[in-house]
Amino acid sequence: MSSGGPEVTSIARVPAMGSQVAPIEQMAEVLTKLPGGELLLTTIENVLNWGRASSLWPLTFGLACCAMEMMQAMGTRFDLDRFGVIPRATPRQADLIIVSGRCSIKMAPVVRRLWEQMPEPKYVISMGSCATCGGPFYYDNYSILKGIDTIIPVDVYVPGCPPRPEALIEGVLKLQEKIKQERLVTRRARRNAAAAAGA
Amino acid sequence: METRERPATPVQPEGTLRSEELLLNMGPQHPSTHGVLRLLVSLSGENILEITPDIGYLHSSVEKMMEYRTYTQNIALADRGMDYLAAVTNEMAILRAVETLASIETPPRAQYLRTIFMELQRIQSHLLWLGTYGIDMGAFTIFLWCMRERELVMDLFESVTGGRLHHVYFRIGGVYDEVPRGWTDRCNEFCGYFKKRLDEYHQLLTGNPIWQARLQGVGAIGRDLAIALGASGPVARASGLQWDVRRSHPYEAYDKVDFKVPVYTEGDCWARYLVRMEEMLESARIIEQCLAQLPEGEFRAGRVPINLRAPAGEVYTRVESPRGDLGVHLVSNGGETPWRVKIRAPSFSNLYALAEMMIGWKIADIIAILGSSDIVLADVDR
Numbered sequence: 053m054s055s056g057g058p059e060v061t062s063i064a065r066v067p068a069m070g071s072q073v074a075p076i077e078q079m080a081e082v083l084t085k086l087p088g089g090e091l092l093l094t095t096i097e098n099v100l101n102w103g104r105a106s107s108l109w110p111l112t113f114g115l116a117c118c119a120m121e122m123m124q125a126m127g128t129r130f131d132l133d134r135f136g137v138i139p140r141a142t143p144r145q146a147d148l149i150i151v152s153g154r155c156s157i158k159m160a161p162v163v164r165r166l167w168e169q170m171p172e173p174k175y176v177i178s179m180g181s182c183a184t185c186g187g188p189f190y191y192d193n194y195s196i197l198k199g200i201d202t203i204i205p206v207d208v209y210v211p212g213c214p215p216r217p218e219a220l221i222e223g224v225l226k227l228q229e230k231i232k233q234e235r236l237v238t239r240r241a242r243r244n245a246a247a248a249a250g251a
Numbered sequence: 252m253e254t255r256e257r258p259a260t261p262v263q264p265e266g267t268l269r270s271e272e273l274l275l276n277m278g279p280q281h282p283s284t285h286g287v288l289r290l291l292v293s294l295s296g297e298n299i300l301e302i303t304p305d306i307g308y309l310h311s312s313v314e315k316m317m318e319y320r321t322y323t324q325n326i327a328l329a330d331r332g333m334d335y336l337a338a339v340t341n342e343m344a345i346l347r348a349v350e351t352l353a354s355i356e357t358p359p360r361a362q363y364l365r366t367i368f369m370e371l372q373r374i375q376s377h378l379l380w381l382g383t384y385g386i387d388m389g390a391f392t393i394f395l396w397c398m399r400e401r402e403l404v405m406d407l408f409e410s411v412t413g414g415r416l417h418h419v420y421f422r423i424g425g426v427y428d429e430v431p432r433g434w435t436d437r438c439n440e441f442c443g444y445f446k447k448r449l450d451e452y453h454q455l456l457t458g459n460p461i462w463q464a465r466l467q468g469v470g471a472i473g474r475d476l477a478i479a480l481g482a483s484g485p486v487a488r489a490s491g492l493q494w495d496v497r498r499s500h501p502y503e504a505y506d507k508v509d510f511k512v513p514v515y516t517e518g519d520c521w522a523r524y525l526v527r528m529e530e531m532l533e534s535a536r537i538i539e540q541c542l543a544q545l546p547e548g549e550f551r552a553g554r555v556p557i558n559l560r561a562p563a564g565e566v567y568t569r570v571e572s573p574r575g576d577l578g579v580h581l582v583s584n585g586g587e588t589p590w591r592v593k594i595r596a597p598s599f600s601n602l603y604a605l606a607e608m609m610i611g612w613k614i615a616d617i618i619a620i621l622g623s624s625d626i627v628l629a630d631v632d633r
Contacts, residue, residue: 112282116309116629117335117416119286120379124405124415127382127398141282156632159287159308162279188331192319195312213331214416 076100080236097236104147104173105228111146111166112139116153118180118214125217132217135224143169148227150220151200154182154189160203167204175231177223178206181213188213257301258611272300275614279308283387283618286628288602290617297613302606310632317592322349322423322559325589330417333594334630336376338414339368340572342421344594347502347568348581349423353561357503358549361425366504367438367541368408368420369570370534374445375404376573377527377534381452384524384622388465393455400448403441410434423559425551435542442535442542449532457528466520470608470620473518480607481600484575485530486624489515489522496571508540520623527625558587574598574625598630 076096083089114122126132126139140146143166155163167176178200181187186198200206207230210223278289287308293301313332317325322345329341343365350357357365382397405415411430412418420427456462472482477490487494495512497505513529515522563585569578575597582591605624609617 113280115287117331120335120416123379123383124398124402127402128395129399129402154309154311156308156310158310159279162287162308166280188328189311189316192316193312194315195310216415 077236101232101234105231107136108148108224109138109140109146110148110150111143112141113149113166114152115155116182118152121214121217122150122152122179122220125220130217130221132221137224144171146170147173148175148177150177150179151183152179154187155197155200156195157197160197164203175207175227176204177208177210177227179210179220180215181211184209184211284621285383285626288628292617294614299609299612299614302609304602304606306631308632309628313633314592314594317589319588321587322561323557326421327419330419333633334572334574334598334627335416336379336627337372337572338417339372339420340570340577343369344570344577344579346421346423347570348566348579349561351568352564352566352581352583353559355424355552355555357425357552359546360548361550362503363541363545364426364430364550365421367538370537371404371407373534373573374531375401377531380527380625387618387622388462390462393452396452400445407438407441422551424555429550435545439539439542442539445535446532465619466524469520469616470612470623471517471519472604472608476607477604480604482604483597483600485523485526486575486601486604488513489526490518491516496569496576500569502570504541507544508537510537520619523623560585560587572597574627574630575601594633596630596633598626602626602631
C-alpha cells in the first residue's frame with residue numbers, strides 16, 4: 053500500500069498525452085492558404101464552437117465542499133442540465149473538468165492524470181477559492197496545493213467559499229462565451245506553445 | 252469478541268484452469284466513493300477477500316492550522332477543514348471544548364438556537380446521504396427529491412447566516428446574531444412539510460423490492476465488533492449499540508427536549524438506512540419542540556473578549572455529528588491560540604468498520620456498504 057504521493061515538482065515532468073493533430077485542424081491549415089478559405093473556415097468554426105459550447109460534459113469529480121454545491125447546481129432547483137451540462141463518470145467521455153475544492157499534494161498527480169486522459173478539446177473550471185489559490189488553506193499549511201493552475205491550465209475561475217450554484221452556472225456561461233470565440237488556428241498555436249513550454 | 256479472518260484463497264483443483272487473486276484499485280476518482288477515497292480490493296473471482304483503504308487524499312492539516320489561529324478564527328476553520336456536511340456541528344465541537352475550558356455559560360436562547368441549527372444540519376446531511384445513496388443504487392428520483400428539500404434547509408440557513416454550506420454562526424458564549432423576524436414560523440412550516448415528504452421517501456424506497464434486495468442482510472456487523480472498531484453514530488446504532496452523545500452526555504438544549512434514539516440490531520445496510528430515516532424524523536421533532544420552547548432574552552453571553560485567552564489545561568469533549576461521535580481534545584497553555592487540537596473524527600473509525608463489513612461480500616456490494624456507512628473524506632483526513 054502506497055502512502056504519500058510523489059512530490060509536486062515531478063508532475064511537470066509527466067509527458068503530455070494526445071499530441072496527434074485532429075483532421076479538422078489539418079484541414080484548417082490547408083484552408084487558410086486557399087483563396088476564400090478563411091470565409092469557409094470561419095463558418096466551420098462557428099458551427100463547431102456552437103456544438104462544443106452547447107454540450108459541455110463535465111467529469112463527475114468532486115474533491116471537497118464545493119462538490120456539494122456542484123451537486124446542488126446539477127440538482128433540482130438549479131438544473132445545470134438545461135445548458136447541456138451532463139455529468140459523465142469517465143474522463144474519456146468528458147470535455148470539462150470542474151475542480152471543486154481543495155486539492156492536496158497527494159491528490160495532485162491524480163488530477164493531472166485525469167486531465168490528461170480527457171480528449172481534446174478540453175476545458176477546466178476552477179471552482180472556489182481553494183482550487184483557485186489555496187483559499188483558507190493558504191497560510192500555515194503543509195499539504196494543500198496553492199492553486200490548481202500550478203498543475204493544469206484553467207479557463208474560468210469561479211470565486212467563492214463555496215461558490216453558490218448560480219456562480220457556477222455563471223462560470224459555465226462564461227466558458228461557453230469563451231468557446232464561441234475560439235479560432236481553430238489560434239487553438240493549435242496555443243497548444244503548440246504550451247507543448248514547447250512543457251518540453 | 253467475534254473477529255473476522257481474511258478468507259483463505261480457494262484451493263485450485265487439479266486439472267482446472269488456473270485462477271489467481273486479483274488486486275483491484277478503486278478510486279481516488281470514482282463517482283461512488285463520496286470523495287477521494289481509494290480502496291485496494293483483493294478479489295477471488297467476484298468475492299472480496301480483503302479491503303485496504305488508502306486515505307490522505309484530502310489531508311488539509313487542519314489540526315496544525317488551528318494552533319496558529321485564535322479560538323474565534325478556529326470556528327471558521329472548523330466549518331471548512333472538517334466534515335463539510337456538518338458545519339455548525341463542527342463549530343459546536345470546537346466551542347464545547349473552549350467553553351468547558353474557559354467556563355463560559357451560554358444564555359438559554361443561544362442554547363436553543365444552537366440546537367435548532369444542529370438538527371437542521373443533521374437533516375440536510377442525511378438528505379444528501381439519502382440522495383447520493385439512491386444514485387449509487389440506481390434510484391435517481393430520490394436524489395432529485397432530496398435535493399429539492401435540501402434547498403429549503405439551505406434557504407433557512409442562508410436567511411440567518413448568509414451562507415449555504417459554511418455558516419460561521421456560533422460564537423464563544425452564544426450565536427452571532429438573532430434570527431430574522433418570521434424565521435421561526437418558516438422553520439416550523441418546513442418541519443411539517445418535511446415530515447410529509449419523509450413519508451413519500453418511505454413510499455418510494457422502503458417497500459421497493461429492488462431497494463430491499465440490495466440492502467437487506469448486506470454488510471452486517473455485530474455489536475461487539477462495532478464497539479471494538481470504534482464505530483459510532485448510525486453505524487453503531489444499527490448494530491444494536493445504544494449510544495448517542497445527545498442522550499448520554501447532553502449538551503445545549505438536548506436534555507430539555509424529548510426524542511427517541513433509533514436502534515436496530517441487524518447491523519446491515521438496511522438497518523443503517525432505517526436508522527437515518529428515523530433520525531431525520533426525530534430531528535424534525537426536536538426542532539419543533541425547540542421552537543415551541545424558545546425562550547426570549549440574550550443570544551450571546553456578555554463580556555467574552557474577541558481574542559479569548561483560555562486558561563491553561565486540557566479538555567476532551569464530544570458532540571453527536573450526523574456521522575457519529577465527534578470528539579475534540581484541546582490543550583491550552585493560556586495563550587490566544589490552542590496549543591494542540593486533536594479531532595476524533597467519526598468517519599475515520601467508521602471507515603475501518605467498513606473495511607470489516609465488506610469482507611466476504613460480492614464486488615457489487617462494495618458500493619452498497621460504502622454508501623450505507625456515510626463517510627465524508629474531509630472528516631477522515633482532516
